[in-house]
Amino acid sequence: MHGNMMQWPLLISSIFRHATTYHHDQEIVSVTADQPQFRYTFTDFAARVCQLANALTNAGVKPGDRIATMAWNDHRHLELYYAISGIGAVCHTINPRLFPEQIEYIVEHAEDTLLFADPMFVELITPITARSNTVRAVIVLDDGATTVDGIASTSYEDFIACEAETFAWPEFDENSACALCYTSGTTGNPKGVLYSHRSTVLHALTVTTPNALEIGMQDAVLPVVPLFHVNAWGIPYAALLSGAKLVLPGAALDGESLYSLMEREAVSVTAGVPTVWLGLQKHLQENNRKLPSLKRMIVGGSAAPSSMIEYFETQQDVNFVHAWGMTEMSPLGTVCRLKPAMQQDSREARTAQKIKQGMPVFGVELKIVDDDGMRLPHDGEAMGELWVRGPWITSGYFRNPEGSRSDFDSEGYFRTGDISTIDSQGYMRICDRAKDVIKSGGEWISSIDLENVAVGHPKVAEAAVIGVPCDKWQERPLLVVVLKKPGSELTLNEMRDFLTGKVPKWWQPGAMEVVDSLPHTATGKIQKRALRQQFADFSFTSSTEGSI
Amino acid sequence: MHGNMMQWPLLISSIFRHATTYHHDQEIVSVTADQPQFRYTFTDFAARVCQLANALTNAGVKPGDRIATMAWNDHRHLELYYAISGIGAVCHTINPRLFPEQIEYIVEHAEDTLLFADPMFVELITPITARSNTVRAVIVLDDGATTVDGIASTSYEDFIACEAETFAWPEFDENSACALCYTSGTTGNPKGVLYSHRSTVLHALTVTTPNALEIGMQDAVLPVVPLFHVNAWGIPYAALLSGAKLVLPGAALDGESLYSLMEREAVSVTAGVPTVWLGLQKHLQENNRKLPSLKRMIVGGSAAPSSMIEYFETQQDVNFVHAWGMTEMSPLGTVCRLKPAMQQDSREARTAQKIKQGMPVFGVELKIVDDDGMRLPHDGEAMGELWVRGPWITSGYFRNPEGSRSDFDSEGYFRTGDISTIDSQGYMRICDRAKDVIKSGGEWISSIDLENVAVGHPKVAEAAVIGVPCDKWQERPLLVVVLKKPGSELTLNEMRDFLTGKVPKWWQPGAMEVVDSLPHTATGKIQKRALRQQFADFSFTSSTEGSI
Ligand SMILES: Nc1ncnc2c1ncn2[C@@H]1O[C@H](COP(=O)(O)OP(=O)(O)OP(=O)(O)O)[C@@H](O)[C@H]1O
Ligand SMILES: Nc1ncnc2c1ncn2[C@@H]1O[C@H](COP(=O)(O)OP(=O)(O)OP(=O)(O)O)[C@@H](O)[C@H]1O
Ligand SMILES: [Mg+2]
Ligand SMILES: [Mg+2]
Incomplete structure (x- = not known):
């Protein structure tokens, strides 16, 4: 019935x-x-x-x-x-x-x-x-x-x-x-x-909810994430749906331009990828500036380092909200908002939680599975391939029936290509991409976690980890870093000392290379494929390789 | 395609x-x-x-x-x-x-x-x-x-x-x-x-948004509105959807019980009809009590008087959110949240805005029309029958095909039976029910507005207005009041003095009757039908009737 x-x-x-009927005199600002x-x-x-x-x-x-x-x-x-x-x-x-x-x-x-x-x-x-x-x-x-x-x-x-x-x-x-x-x-x-x-309207409505980006008619929203990248995470729809002011930054996404725009337009919510926020952070720190109107920043597309989370939360009094999604997911999958009990935790514990990609919004179902497709427990330990289901998730690529079929299982879930854990509170953590994961001595090393810790070193601006073949362990991690001060020095031993106690012993990089810049994709992610090509001829000396 | x-x-x-997967240790409290x-x-x-x-x-x-x-x-x-x-x-x-x-x-x-x-x-x-x-x-x-x-x-x-x-x-x-x-x-x-x-899921999702009730996992929500009345305005769904704590008050809806429950459970959002909040207000005032955890109260089902809005906003620092809906609408139609510019207005101007029933949430379309079905302007003046359309609005009553047909027009809108205005900012105000509206000398008198002003008189606890036939003006308003102090006195002239300047001259009641209590419906509304029966034999003396 x-x-x-x-x-x-x-x-x-x-x-x-x-x-346009109920918020007709709300503003759109555009560069x-x-x-x-x-x-x-x-x-x-x-x-x-x-x-x-x-x-x-x-x-x-x-x-x-x-x-x-x-x-x-x-x-x-x-x-x-x-x-x-x-x-x-x-x-x-x-x-x-x-x-x-x-x-x-x-x-x-x-x-x-x-x-x-x-x-x-x-x-x-x-x-x-x-x-x-x-x-x-x-x-x-x-x-x-x-x-x-x-x-x-x-x-x-x-x-x-x-x-x-x-x-x-x-x-x-x-x-x-x-x-x-x-x-x-x-x-x-x-x-x-x-x-x-x-799918677009359901997604936009969800984006406005308090557990997601939280957008109401009181807000001024700045999507730094491009309109050419997954519909700017649905913000062009969500802002109008809620009657919020929409601030569109044009092509100038450097720290200075973003700061000025946020300041002038009293932006309360913004969203973008970590690379962009690195630029803003640098600008704010160097010029000792504050963002008093900013309440929330939603950060996704690649993993946000804990140093960034701490800076924006403690120095700018902003709620730093880590999120995860995919083009195939419109893109919103998970959002990392702390549960009430976690609000009472120490700063360190809160950052440790906020570095996770969070819980699915209502409408997104997750599962992590082992190589046989069996569901893994939500214990924060078990790492597996992440699959998703929901009303704003693709059911197959456009004009690509073959490529599509193998991406779906019999329960109708879509394979994300990400490797993750889910903790007992339901918070998902992206450990790696299936294609980037490093298998060393039969164990997985999360390149994302290793990068995140390495970027916390005071001398390091950006870090990337790739797996390089080696005879003894099959693969060992190679750490590639960009330094904050061009021309300064950092040795592998210094880095190892820094990592000791922060990552498992067998995660210690087999070698470290200092470069001027890392290759990024169109959406600000580190291009691991290009990096692997760049270091295609790299090989460990037997001394470093065995030194774990 | x-x-x-x-x-x-x-x-x-x-x-x-x-x-139950992602908020499994969240609580439900129940009396x-x-x-x-x-x-x-x-x-x-x-x-x-x-x-x-x-x-x-x-x-x-x-x-x-x-x-x-x-x-x-x-x-x-x-x-x-x-x-x-x-x-x-x-x-x-x-x-x-x-x-x-x-x-x-x-x-x-x-x-x-x-x-x-x-x-x-x-x-x-x-x-x-x-x-x-x-x-x-x-x-x-x-x-x-x-x-x-x-x-x-x-x-x-x-x-x-x-x-x-x-x-x-x-x-x-x-x-x-x-x-x-x-x-x-x-x-x-x-x-x-x-x-x-x-309809229920779309409605629940909308209920959680910042422009509506604003419910996230941080909240503790107390639906005072009964689960037997339009699904308690969707809160039983909205709270679980967002992982909020749900506090269910059982049968004890008196001021003392509600106060204790809110205090003990740190309730942040609550929703109910004005009659219930009158009881709570009385209790708080008499015992000089505060509700520090309460952030928002959503009030609908019948019109909230301005004295109540002012009490909760100024004395309890609560965001008093007026809302309007119907059983036929799941029920959420409009919510009165102030636009950013209005936040700067004087307290009086804000109350004057908050007494309106507000703007439709996304998903609800409104129109007001004249007797010929022509759309009336959004000027805050033109009063007309209110029609609605949207994904959680009925398309016809259950097993009642005949009764249903005349309630819909050719555009698919549903006739609410309410008479309202919409102002230039899009805020709708319920003036009356079509069946209760008073037509005096060819002009409409809003019984709701008249009641709302009358209840502001310091001696008055509750007020109702009905139309009573009279020869000269067809109909004149009869004001029926309950006094705060049983046994105290209030004359028609005192009331008229109070109303002067607050309502148009020709709205002045033709007579006033003091009663011990007013008949209420199952959902806390004043039962105008019963009241009209009670005063079926009433007639104005020619002196009062002509005195406008
Ligand atoms: N917060 C995050 N932390 C870590 N990784 C993230 C985060 N958000 C997104 N990602 C990564 O980005 C991916 C989605 O990116 P997107 O859809 O923009 O294209 P892509 O996967 O980079 O490109 P392609 O699928 O064409 O290789 C996710 O599968 C995940 O690997
Ligand atoms: N905030 C409000 N201010 C004024 N009136 C309101 C408000 N909210 C709801 N109402 C009134 O309540 C009506 C909806 O009530 P509900 O669906 O509970 O049943 P009812 O209309 O009272 O009963 P029935 O339709 O059986 O006569 C609206 O049509 C409107 O007249
Ligand atoms: Mg991808
Ligand atoms: Mg009705």
Whole structure:
């Protein structure tokens, strides 16, 4: 027997309608190349989104068509989010930091018909769009200063200029596709994840809850995480859904720019990857600055080191919230919020808990399993492959039926490719990626944990660990570090002394290399594949190798 | 084109699984007749819910069967919520304060097969269940002290005692029915609203958001609103979904009992109707007591007077959040949270805003229309009939196709029967019920506004206004008051002096009557129908009637 409740589909246009009706004078602040201090209200935003929806429709865009964007976080990109999905088309956000070959592959694979690009990416895309069989035109996100060779093109402002400022949003099945994002390609070729209106709205609603990012109409939210990376963790939807002020930082993500923006706009919630916060931390420390309005920072994408957690919690009085997710998960999986009893713990115990990636939000189911697929206990010890299930998790990659099948098990869970533990309180900790994990003498070494401890050394700015083959132990960890002071010195023995007592004895690195910088992916993660290539010829001397 | 996302149905058993896996040592505190200080963890709760699910299954309960409850807010009632809906049956919560004829009508209309009742309701239900054609057995919510005549019966503890403590929850369509609640019957015969798993989970998630009740794992939540009244505004689901502590007050809702419970359990969020808070306010004032842990109180069901808002905000430092809803709406429709700019306003301006019922939460669409169904502007002046639409709003009453049709319009909106305004900021204000509204000399008088001002008079404890026919103006307001000090005096002229300047001149009551008490409905609302009957023979003297 069915309940007697209305069938009201969960659509992105419902978020738009709610925000622009009930929070019409709330603000969106945006940094663009041509307007570094742009701001307007939800009402102004609404008018332009409707103009864009009309322009897209007039340009022949049909429901289901993929429309690509390659842009920073600004108001035009936000308008694209709402107009494209609102008319039933698919907003395909492309990560401009992927290799050009990857970008070309993605555009063709998705069969994008229009491409909206920031002026600074025109050079990058010109050869791709000139060759493309699917892209019909490029629309440059400015007011007419930039031209594109080899393809029809116009400026965004011209594209929408003459259109009507109202639009009748169609109603359709909430399972319709709304957005498409390819994974970062940290471990291989990018794979497409096709989100639905239902998954996006449920995810956005969850993002607003107190156990997650906690966004209400009192908040000013700054997504530093790019709109081209998993929909900026759902914040462009969550902020409007709650009537919060949305602050979009454009391309300038250095410490100084972020500090100024947060200060000027009284930002209360922000979200981004650890690399970005390292920059901010450095800026704040060097200039002895404070962030009085900031209440919460949500940090994910790769593991946050404990030194960062301690700095922001004790020096900036910010609630540092570690989170974990994936492109395949929209992305929110787990959030590390302390339970009431843990609030009473010592600072050290709280940091030790906050370094974990946390508990799943309602809607996400986790399991860790051994090599035979058997569930492992929640004891904080047992390490296993992490599998997930829930309404905003992919059921298969876009146009990739073969690649998809092996990623799902008979219970409908999706294989994350991460290795983790879950403690008795339900807190999950990412130990490694299955592809990065180091097996030494038959035992697993968590490269993430080892990196996290090593980065706590006062001389170290960044640390990465990879496994290098060795005869005696199969694999031994090689520690690669960037020093805070270029030109300073750090010896393997100093590092070993520092690590002693903080990691198991057999985790001690077999060798340490000092480099000027580490290779990062488009989304700020350390590119372990590139690092392994860089050290492909490395081999331990028998003295270091045996010294554990 | 559909998105590629998992089909993960929104089920009440998912809330159960999440809560009991990730918040297993969170507590439920419960006051029952036999155990006035009962407390247990989510783990203990889980075991008993599974026992109950097994017992129900063994008793032959099938998906879709209606299982009735008549009980206060305690842990056994909560177990019934999760076990009945979890196995796919329908939890039909009966309001014990309805007239016995109404209860009998409801039980037969719903075709309840089992009835779970608190011991104190056994006398009330005995004749009903003895006569019933559908109820097979009564299960008394105690450990065996009470027996029921004329029907098979057992105690709850015996019913579940020998069952296994695990249960494999079935997966089914999220649109399946999960619960049934009949309206309060303020305006006529109770009508059944049949909720679905989808509507209930979406509503619960929304209840937890910062713009609504704001419930996270840090909170201790006390639903004073009964579990038999619109699922206690979704709190039994919302609290478990967020891992919050749930404090269930049983039958003792007087000021002293509520104060003690809040104090002992460090309650941070509570929700209930104004009548209950009047009792608490009186107790706190008379005993000069404070509620230091309480952060928010959500107040709805009928209009909260400004004197109450001011007391709790200024004397108790509580965020007083006015809300509006209906049984037909699960019930959450609007919540009155101030926008950031309003936080800077004077205390008076803030109270004037907080007395409104607020803005819709995301998921609820409102419109106010004139007699021709044309939309009225959001100007805070235009008063019209309020219509609503959304995923947790009824699409028709249970087994009542005729009654249902006229309540919906061609856009799919549901007629609330309330008369309201919406101001330019989107805040809705309930002025009256369509059936209670007073039309005087062609103009509407808001009985709610008039009551709200009158109750601000220092001598007045409670006030009600009804329209009484008169020749000259068609209808004139009759003010009926209960005085704070029994036996004290208050004249019509004193009251008129007090009202002067606070209400339009033509709203001045034609007469005032002092009574010992006002008739209330089962959910704490003033029963205008009964009041009108009581004053059916009343007529204005020509002197008062003309005196406006
Ligand atoms: N808080 C975190 N701590 C550690 N690792 C994290 C955290 N958050 C995310 N990750 C890592 O990031 C992964 C998800 O990243 P994303 O979806 O952006 O692409 P990717 O996995 O890096 O790329 P690809 O799948 O194409 O190789 C997770 O599987 C996990 O390994
Ligand atoms: N904050 C509030 N202020 C004023 N009125 C309110 C408020 N909240 C709820 N109400 C009133 O309560 C009504 C909903 O109550 P409920 O669903 O409990 O049953 P009822 O309408 O009283 O009973 P019935 O529909 O059987 O006559 C609303 O339509 C509205 O009139
Ligand atoms: Mg990945
Ligand atoms: Mg009603």
